[in-house]
Amino acid sequence: MRTSLLRIQAIVIKELLQLRRDKMTFGMVIMIPLVQLLLFAFAINTNIRDIPVGVVDHSQTALSRVLQQTVSATGIVTFTHHYHSTKQAQAAIDRSEVRAVLIIPQDVSQRLVRHPSVGFGLPPSSKEETSRPIAQWLVDGSDTVIAGGIKSLRNMPLVELLDKPANRNTPTFEVTLIYNPEQRSVVNIVPGLVAVILTMTMIMFTSTAIVREQERGNMEMLIITPMAPLELMVGKIIPYIFIGAIQVTIILGLGYWLFNVPFNGGLGQLVLATFLFICASLVLGLVISTIAKSQLQSMQMTVFVLLPSILLSGFMFPYEGMPLPAQYIAEALPATHFIRLIRGVILRDVAVIEMSFDMLWLISFSCLGLIVAAMRFKKTLD
């Protein structure tokens, strides 16, 4: 037991010394979370704003211009181009000049006054008039998020166009937002980013750990020593747990100071959740390392794990909205469980123990992975 601990300690010290001299890796420890957080937190924005759109104004009246202003006042779109014909407009969409075009018909004023939502109800609007919209949107529907944004304009109130008091519909439901009432996406993204960045760096560091020894020719020396595979695995993981802790501190610290992400949960819960996830990711990396034949292969496998961790884990899209097979894949990824845990802890002040399924899953994943990695690691050159 004493010799076993001594050997683990020897590997930990060796890894730290090597890491200290490897300026590139050491730089990545700091720079990856820093740069990625700044990039993602600013860039990933699910609120749609200022989509460039064009307009074909067949009417050319004061009313049609006011209509355009009202639409652009919503902030969702910005009119950047004017076209003379529908054909021209469609060509503009084809070459991605604009994402959508508003086509205002010649008789827009008539349509407007007869439109039931405006409510000049006399004489009552005929059925035909009711089904005649005021204007038409031509939308490039390939990006569903943008299309959805423009679709939301369908029922925009137009009464202020005619200086009439608003006759808002009474909502069917009342919606109370308990968490993130301002609906800032960054609040949801920063905790998720912890998962993505840790998945990337943790798996990457350990996935090269064993292969690197092989590539540099150290393995032949290592396996002739009395070191047990499990000792090697544990020794390889421990230094990176600290590295992971540093990265989490950077991400959450920046999230708090720069993006005002609220911290509702306890620090202890946060440490527990991240510790479990760091272990699971490191172990996954080790398993990769025992499979890969070269450092390049291990990198490729890391990417193979990384992409689903970003796309399926609930970081980008709600887990519940995914089809069942995708949900099964997501369940297999440590990132999915961690994203649930950390969002729970940070945003909703849930104790990790209350989400025992995810917690137990991460623990069993780590233990199982460690055993698999140690078993796959052979002490012969066969």
Add this chain to the structure above:
Amino acid sequence: MSAAYVTNCSNNFAINAEKLTRNFGQLSAVSELDLQVEKQTIYGFLGPNGSGKTTAIRLLTGLLKATSGEVNVLGCQLPRESNKLRLQIGYMTQKFSLYDDLTVTENLQFISKIYGLTPNQQKARLSELLSIHQLTKQGKQLAGSMSGGQKQRLALAAAVIHKPKLLFLDEPTSAVDPQNRREFWEQLFDLCDQGTTILVSTHYMDEAERCHKLAILENGIKRADDSPQALMANMAAQVVEIAASDLRQIKNSLIKLPQVISAAQLGTHLRVLVKKDVHQPIALLQQQPCINPTDQLNIVRPSLEDVFVSCTGRGGTL
């Protein structure tokens, strides 16, 4: 072979292998190798690249599993007891296998901890090793930045840190100048004197000649084994040295004779190996039209290279 026999042998022999074979697919890297290495001797594997030296060493250290055959190293039956064996053997790999990005001291500290030396033992052993292997000044230097000779001394120091009973050295001096090689062998004889059995592979003749005993390997097959002196004395050929003007041409004609095993030029002389059953080798050669009557022919003492050539049927150098 019975288990009792193996146990008996292990008393006298550090290594005892019988019909040791290792195949990689179709290729037989080591085939039916019988090997007996006495304790406290230096045993050499002499052979060209690809002759199975490294594979044989890996089989004997337990790094590779034999396809067939029996191996007993220091009383441990391989591969069953390879874990037990690991504490008793040291292995210096062909390629430098310590960490280039650690200093000399850090490397040695790492290895000593792996072998379970206590901090006090470690301190004493490290300063002892550094002074024996003349690395005291390099203690804080990165291993990767050292010269070939220094790296090799460090590798040897690391291989003997736990005072192994049996030391394997795989082409230890291939990246080292002759001066360093001499000093290195002095260290080996010191270790041997202190009771270590050493198995060393090489493709240098002068190095092979220093071994107590020697096995000549070719294509995974052991062609001969004995002490270098006995090998030279019992060689199956006679050596004739010819001093003449047009050596290249003479060589090309003589090599065609069925009695001639090989002919190799050494500076101003041509060294011709003639089969042992030829009674008058000089007379035979003088009958050849390419030899002038004025040319000088002498029978000379065989060298280890001649032994090697006559054993393996290879011409020229390694």
